[in-house]
């Protein structure tokens with residue numbers, strides 16, 4: 190999303206005018222009160238240059254939207270994903286919601302695979318868990334974006 194959402198203007202320390210490079214649309218967003226410090230202290234784009242400028246990694250190693258309450262309609266409609274699952278034709282058939290392990294899909298085969306090999310696995314570390322999920326799904330022929 191870093192290529193799509195751009196901060197055009199800082200209106201005050203917590204308020205920004207942003208633009209969408211694709212549509213030219215503009216919007217005002219504000220930092221969520223409890224994420225202001227996180228936003229200032231931990232810009233993740235040094236390690237993830239393609240990330241949205243409002244995405245942050247919290248102390249639990251979870252990625253969160255720092256403007257969640259005022260996030261753009263595009264984000265509300267499509268939601269940030271932590272892991273996106275594509276079939277061999279490139280269709281989006283499953284996703285893990287941003288900052289969670291909550292998985293949704295309308296594909297029965299993918300749901301079965303998730304329930305059999307991923308849902309019950311105990312991997313506390315978030316990074317290892319993501320790697321495990323990618324390995325299982327990739328081996329089954331799915332394409333993963335994260």
Ligand code: SF4
Pocket residue numbers: 190194241242243244245253254255256257260261264268269
């Ligand atoms: S939900 Fe938040 S972090 Fe994600 S793309 Fe939208 S503004 Fe950026």
